[in-house]
Amino acid sequence: MSRRFPLLAVLTAAAATAAVAAPGAASASTTWLCKPGLASNPCTPGLATTTISPTGQTLGRVTPKATRNPKIDCFYVYPTVSNQSGPQATKRIDPEERSIALYQAARYSSACRVYAPMYRQVTIAGLLKPSSVTNRMRTTGYADVRAAWLDYLNHDNKGRGVVFIGHSQGSFVLRQLIAQEVDRKAAVRKRLVSAILLGGNVLVKKGSDHGGDFQNIKACHSATQLRCVIAFSTFGDTPPARAVFGRPDANVTVVGGRPVKNTEVLCTNPAALGGGSAPLTSIFPSAPFAPGTAIGIETTQVGLPQPAVGTPWIEAQAYTGECSSAGGADVLKITGETGAPVLKALPDATWGLHLVDANIALGDLVTDVQSQAKQFTAH
Template identity: 30%
Template sequence: MARKFLYFVAFCTVVFIGGRLALAFYPEQLTRLSFTPGGQFEAQPDLAANAYANPDLWFARPGMSGSNPVQWQPEGFRPDPVPVDAAVFFVHPTTYLKKAHWNGPLDDPDARRIGQVMVRANASVFGAAREVWAPRYRQATFGAFVTDAPEARQAQDLAYRDVALAFDAFVAAQPADRPIVLAGHSQGSFILKRLVAEKVAGTPLAQRIAAAYIIGWLVDTRRDLPSMGLPACDRPEQSGCVISYLSFTDNADTAMMRDAYERFAGKSDAAGAASYLCSNPLTGGIGGNAPAARNPGGIVPDAKFEQARLTAALVGASCAADGTLRIGSGPDMGPFVLPGGNYHVYDYALYWQALRQDFARRVAAWQTRR
């Protein structure tokens, strides 16, 4: 069951890169066959210590030539009058779906093209920031998330090492008094949970975190938050905390998603069942209900995620007992809504303006508490 949820995510991405498959419910065996590499893991050396000094290893960073995807804005949006004095580190989701390798090569043209689109669609939420850095990395192929093979863990570890190296370069470039915001989606958030636990928790850097947007991957309040060393954001003016949610329609069956998380997290040593964080992007707190009227604007993109219109009151937000975010019956967002009422691809888009406001508010709160 867990792999069926992950197949849904893969299906959406495959459609996105041009593979117009029939919308159908495929069995677990076909999922593995379609996406899991058949060869052995290819051990690769770590990138050079100064690799991320190369601008080509970034989708976005200060001083880049050409158009910056983070500065994309939807139709109907009024630009922010004052920049938010913070630096954002954004990790993009999976865009490599091929079976040729366990990790996407940095020169793969499809993964790079779709990565650019994903940064534009998601990281543009942070476009008002003083700086946004979004690294390219040797991401684990989607097949690494639908198998128990040891190669899958090796692929995920390689992806993590690249992102950790990029993060070191990002931090080194920041003034010591500038707040930092961490953000990711899907595989990007999967990596960020580990990065916060290993490189931020218990260090002076933790005091500089204005917020961590771990969106599109589950965060267990009993298991993950203690290791990350950051609390959940339980009020809108709070800083130094974690925001996390996954978007589903009201009638969606989310059991597959929860099972998928357990595959990678393992059995909990904490007392009781897992308790997943459901941040409400319309209230800035945990749980609760907010009607669509409180949504200042989601974006409805075109089929290529190149243009979009900012649409007020697009969806509401209600946290269910299973820790998922429910959005009502779900709007028509185009061809990439996943079967079963899963709006994973649109986690950021549904609440684009609300997240933009949330980001500015939490950075302001961090600056006030200093």
């Protein structure tokens, strides 16, 4: 995993060529990684948390209060994590999917019921060898997620509000799903609480907060705003010219088969949705990520502190974040507090801090969802 993955080309192609699944997709075809009542659910851990200083020193222990009987749901689509040997994953639940659900989705269980479908994604092996990935493989992954979404709507939603959560390949899939199945459908759009689409180059018209991927769904500007999008990619330095994230591909991309010109990548700071700089609340599990897997190995090299603690979670305020357009790329630029570790861009500088997108401001994202949930319930 030392060389630059062709992720953007592969996933942009996936968004452009994905075929729409049949509306009557059977619910029996959905394999749920996370779902209320599911045995051995990685999305419902305890919430006990050890707080640490920027230098990694233990400060104390807290247990956040979870919402009893939450009124909203979260629909999560995980990023590229499959360690299976072929270019396309099966729906088998492996340790890496369980780990990524814990790292990226489980904390939201304090505010929502979490649903996460398995899908036949392009694997890490497929990203390393793009010639092995066919258009059929790309369309299959999207079709799996769409079928799961329709399954959820038909059997579990019952008019509840929904937060979409995605990262990387998951965000690329959700960009298409939301554009086709939510943004265009007023009745479904009313159920949207928000969408958190990280590391996925969400597009808006230049100088606007919508109009690229979505015509009706705007960027979030406050934690009480509904039917809006939070999106960013994290960098510790100014993105280089060939950065994978922060810039539209040659300022022209394809969304739903239509060329969209004059767009830019959306950046919203989850700790300051109205704009500006703010301290970020980072939260990550104390358990290591699926030891022995490719992503597990990379995760240990990023540089986040891993003190031995007796709680499932670690929380720190070690970085400040602000949306930046330096170098022509729209990204969440982070700066470390005194003594905070300098995080390493992996697999190289063009990817920035992609591996920490979901956790660098997880505390702020969960707080945003809690506020939006209250607003949705009140209305």
